[in-house]
Amino acid sequence: MAVAMTKTSQTFRPDNEDQLRDAVAWAVSEETSVEVLGHGSKRAIGNPFEAANRIDLSGLAGVTLYEPEELVLTARAGTALDEIEALLAENGQELQFEPMDYRPLLSGTDCGRGTIGAVLATNLSGPRRLKAGAARDHVLGIRAVTGRGEIIKSGGRVVKNVTGYDLSRGLSGSWGTLAIFSEVTFKVLPRAETETTLVVSGLNDADAAHVMAMAMGSSAEVASAAHLPESVRGRFIDGSLPAGPATVLRLEGVAQSVDYRAGNLTRMFEAHSPVSTLDADMSRALWREIRDVKPFCDGTERAVWRVSVAPGAGHQLVAGLRLRAGVDAYYDWQGGLLWLRMEADPEVDLVRKGIRALGGGHATLVRASDAMRREIPVFEPADPALAALSRRLKEQFDPQFIFNPGRLAADL
Amino acid sequence: MTTPKMPEPVGDVLKRRAEIVADLRDIVPGEGVVDTTNEMRAFETDGLTAYRQLPLVVVLPQTVREVSKVLKYCHGNGIRVVPRGSGTSLSGGALPLEDAVLLVMSRFNRVLDIDYGNRVAVVQPGVTNLGITNAVAERGFYYAPDPSSQIACSIGGNVAENAGGVHCLKYGLTTNNVLGIEMVLIDGEVIRLGGRHLDSPGYDILGLMTGSEGLLGVVTEVTVRILQKPETARAMLVGFPSSEAAGQCVADIIGAGIIPGGIEMMDRLAIRAAEDFVHAGYPLDVEALLIVELDGPEAEVDHLIGEVERIAGNNGATMSRVSQSEEERQTFWAGRKAAFPAVGRISPDYYCMDGTIPRRKLPQVLSGMRELSEKHGLTVANVFHAGDGNLHPLILYDANKPGELERAEEFGNDILRLCVEVGGVLTGEHGVGVEKRDLMPAMFNKQDLDQQIRVKCAFDSQHLLNPGKMFPELHRCAEMGRMHISRGQMPFPDIPRF
Numbered sequence: 072m073a074v075a076m077t078k079t080s081q082t083f084r085p086d087n088e089d090q091l092r093d094a095v096a097w098a099v100s101e102e103t104s105v106e107v108l109g110h111g112s113k114r115a116i117g118n119p120f121e122a123a124n125r126i127d128l129s130g131l132a133g134v135t136l137y138e139p140e141e142l143v144l145t146a147r148a149g150t151a152l153d154e155i156e157a158l159l160a161e162n163g164q165e166l167q168f169e170p171m172d173y174r175p176l177l178s179g180t181d182c183g184r185g186t187i188g189a190v191l192a193t194n195l196s197g198p199r200r201l202k203a204g205a206a207r208d209h210v211l212g213i214r215a216v217t218g219r220g221e222i223i224k225s226g227g228r229v230v231k232n233v234t235g236y237d238l239s240r241g242l243s244g245s246w247g248t249l250a251i252f253s254e255v256t257f258k259v260l261p262r263a264e265t266e267t268t269l270v271v272s273g274l275n276d277a278d279a280a281h282v283m284a285m286a287m288g289s290s291a292e293v294a295s296a297a298h299l300p301e302s303v304r305g306r307f308i309d310g311s312l313p314a315g316p317a318t319v320l321r322l323e324g325v326a327q328s329v330d331y332r333a334g335n336l337t338r339m340f341e342a343h344s345p346v347s348t349l350d351a352d353m354s355r356a357l358w359r360e361i362r363d364v365k366p367f368c369d370g371t372e373r374a375v376w377r378v379s380v381a382p383g384a385g386h387q388l389v390a391g392l393r394l395r396a397g398v399d400a401y402y403d404w405q406g407g408l409l410w411l412r413m414e415a416d417p418e419v420d421l422v423r424k425g426i427r428a429l430g431g432g433h434a435t436l437v438r439a440s441d442a443m444r445r446e447i448p449v450f451e452p453a454d455p456a457l458a459a460l461s462r463r464l465k466e467q468f469d470p471q472f473i474f475n476p477g478r479l480a481a482d483l
Numbered sequence: 484m485t486t487p488k489m490p491e492p493v494g495d496v497l498k499r500r501a502e503i504v505a506d507l508r509d510i511v512p513g514e515g516v517v518d519t520t521n522e523m524r525a526f527e528t529d530g531l532t533a534y535r536q537l538p539l540v541v542v543l544p545q546t547v548r549e550v551s552k553v554l555k556y557c558h559g560n561g562i563r564v565v566p567r568g569s570g571t572s573l574s575g576g577a578l579p580l581e582d583a584v585l586l587v588m589s590r591f592n593r594v595l596d597i598d599y600g601n602r603v604a605v606v607q608p609g610v611t612n613l614g615i616t617n618a619v620a621e622r623g624f625y626y627a628p629d630p631s632s633q634i635a636c637s638i639g640g641n642v643a644e645n646a647g648g649v650h651c652l653k654y655g656l657t658t659n660n661v662l663g664i665e666m667v668l669i670d671g672e673v674i675r676l677g678g679r680h681l682d683s684p685g686y687d688i689l690g691l692m693t694g695s696e697g698l699l700g701v702v703t704e705v706t707v708r709i710l711q712k713p714e715t716a717r718a719m720l721v722g723f724p725s726s727e728a729a730g731q732c733v734a735d736i737i738g739a740g741i742i743p744g745g746i747e748m749m750d751r752l753a754i755r756a757a758e759d760f761v762h763a764g765y766p767l768d769v770e771a772l773l774i775v776e777l778d779g780p781e782a783e784v785d786h787l788i789g790e791v792e793r794i795a796g797n798n799g800a801t802m803s804r805v806s807q808s809e810e811e812r813q814t815f816w817a818g819r820k821a822a823f824p825a826v827g828r829i830s831p832d833y834y835c836m837d838g839t840i841p842r843r844k845l846p847q848v849l850s851g852m853r854e855l856s857e858k859h860g861l862t863v864a865n866v867f868h869a870g871d872g873n874l875h876p877l878i879l880y881d882a883n884k885p886g887e888l889e890r891a892e893e894f895g896n897d898i899l900r901l902c903v904e905v906g907g908v909l910t911g912e913h914g915v916g917v918e919k920r921d922l923m924p925a926m927f928n929k930q931d932l933d934q935q936i937r938v939k940c941a942f943d944s945q946h947l948l949n950p951g952k953m954f955p956e957l958h959r960c961a962e963m964g965r966m967h968i969s970r971g972q973m974p975f976p977d978i979p980r981f
Binding site for chain 2: 090100102139163194204221224225235236243453456466
């Protein structure tokens with residue numbers, strides 16, 4: 072269905088779910104499109120699109136249920152993530168998937184860090200992704216308004232629940248193109264008593280991939296594993312990592328356990344490479360910077376790719392790219408998450424063909440100029456059969472194509 | 484049991500049976516098509532043995548191409564299909580239909596690849612849950628979700644049901660441990676989702692598929708995360724004079740920031756039945772027993788055991804024992820794992836429920852269950868995944884006594900309604916299937932259910948895949964798509980704006 076490409080005409084700021092539903096029902100009856108917005112911290116991500124109206128969810132805010140002993144928190148979708156994390160921290164808890172903050176990378180410093188609804192709508196995660204999962208792995212239930220102007224719920228407030236289709240997960244990562252969350256419920260978990268990071272220095276990318284695989288495959292319960300090549304190493308924690316490429320392994324838990332596991336890992340690697348450790352504060356700072364892509368927060372619009380591949384394939388992709396393009400890179404998720412900053416052209420074909428040749432994965436052009444994002448599909452295009460299924464799903468949730476039209480893909 | 488009403492056979496499928504069987508033989512040669520009543524008996528029921536139905540015909544394909552062709556054929560000819568893995572569903576998810584092809588995936592039984600570097604295993608859907616762990620055990624790895632049927636249940640079925648187990652609080656459900664699948668849609672299209680990498684661009688169709696009970700597609704390959712076994716695991720038995728005290732102990736353990744590998748609770752009747760059956764060394768003079776398993780590095784486990792003992796003492800525990808060897812740990816678990824058959828020994832029949840509740844509602848739900856027990860005149864034994872709130876009440880009855888079976892079903896339905904009332908859900912891990920289908924409106928209103936059916940319509944607009952499961956009614960997709968709002972009908976809403 073065609074959408075009128077007009078300048079934004081109305082911004083709704085609902086205070087409650089019924090108002091949200093009314094705003095959507097109005098848009099449905101007028102056959103007019105809406106941009107779905109929280110704080111706008113990720114507004115620069117996705118294919119550029121135009122919508123006639125805007126629904127701003129930041130007024131639909133407030134934690135409605137928090138029971139620390141039950142490990143559960145429910146909040147209205149527009150609740151600030153910062154507020155939720157502060158509340159959890161007061162009780163020694165956290166969102167274990169440590170949602171990243173895109174603002175520094177996208178130079179969006181004049182807005183809030185984001186809302187809890189958007190955390191799920193964009194399926195955020197962080198360096199603990201391998202061990203602890205992403206937002207999708209911690210959601211327990213949702214309430215939402217569909218593009219039919221109807222309020223729906225799915226899931227609940229308990230961990231074990233297989234009653235009906237898992238729409239909570241099905242709507243995660245849909246970037247506001249299927250339904251608008253009004254309320255979300257997450258599992259929350261205790262924060263680790265302490266943490267440390269082992270730094271294995273001097274490894275090239277391929278050796279680092281091997282070391283990370285050994286560490287993650289050991290019983291040392293490594294929470295995060297990243298590799299910071301020499302070109303980026305100095306840009307982390309004020310240059311205080313030891314000289315040479317740094318392969319970093321995070322250990323969390325009770326103190327005696329962390330010490331014990333750090334000892335085991337040190338013995339595993341010290342014969343080959345220098346191993347040092349970071350204290351808890353330095354460790355936290357480092358992983359926050361790895362999470363938020365510190366080395367590429369340069370205030371420019373130079374293209375930045377976020378690539379997900381099999382952990383063992385990451386360094387091969389980078390090696391192939393380096394032969395043919397200017398690229399600065401580092402690795403999280405044991406090598407499976409690549410952050411690539413392209414020095415000139417975004418090299419979309421090299422990146423996406425390279426991923427396919429290595430067995431699959433996906434690349435998102437998380438930062439690029441508007442013009443570039445009009446030319447290159449920001450999200451990895453799906454194969455025809457999957458694209459058709461996705462389109463059918465879209466039609467079942469948003470038959471008039473009014474939510475964030477085109478943001479995720481031309482026909483979604 | 485009183486089998487719920489299943490969808491009426493469609494068109495002339497029953498009359499065309501011989502022709503359909505012949506056509507299927509063209510697609511799946513040899514032993515892959517089973518059509519004699521005698522041979523089909525083996526497939527007439529699943530883990531919910533009270534319901535039985537012979538299928539139209541049984542097909543056991545061996546390749547993705549065959550699965551695709553069978554589905555395409557059925558789609559083109561308006562024939563229903565019921566997918567089946569090992570047939571261990573406790574909710575009747577694989578119950579055949581008179582006019583449906585039963586598509587059995589058991590010949591997809593190969594481990595395709597083990598990739599220790601990326602910590603994944605790629606397997607065919609008929610490989611058993613425990614089969615994956617066995618395939619990677621030589622290097623100390625395992626697959627975390629462990630439903631109690633793990634020796635028999637298939638990973639494809641685990642995906643369909645989003646199977647759980649006793650370690651879910653710490654290690655997640657199937658949905659958190661599956662990285663990718665290959666699946667075939669009802670029209671024969673083959674789709675790959677995810678893989679050895681994490682997350683997917685576009686919609687989380689993998690998330691939707693997991694737990695979709697065979698209504699959306701047929702899984703033909705699964706990529707799962709494998710984990711290194713914890714360095715140590717030790718189990719504790721802790722006895723309490725009341726379920727309330729045991730429940731408070733669980734809350735306090737978690738409140739103290741400890742996430743055990745597993746915490747199980749059993750009530751007096753379940754303890755006694757299990758002890759009589761396997762002699763696990765359970766105390767018989769307590770009202771509630773906790774099995775708490777702590778895993779990780781030895782230093783950590785020792786420290787946490789001390790913490791749990793302290794917390795248990797504060798909650799009036801009357802006994803506490805820590806496993807001193809791997810053998811003893813296994814013995815502690817043996818009683819719990821055998822709880823269902825153990826209860827089966829003390830009663831001619833039992834009916835296993837599967838609600839989940841917020842943990843702190845346990846005392847309320849237990850006392851509610853006692854009242855219901857009196858009302859229905861039937862006894863109930865309780866085993867409880869206390870860490871994640873998943874309750875398995877076992878209702879004891881005798882099917883040979885007139886009316887008892889119906890009373891057991893009513894009792895079970897009352898229990899599940901109670902679970903929903905206190906903020907819980909109908910099913911934690913067994914699935915909706917046929918069994919809880921008609922209770923769905925207790926949890927979801929019409930709009931919720933209609934939207935779920937619309938998801939179904941995106942995958943299978945003719946309701947050919949596993950109809951009669953999960954949803955109380957089938958609605959034609961064309962009707963579901965209608966919108967009742969038309970232009971200008973909705974007045975400009977009175978909402979804060981700027």
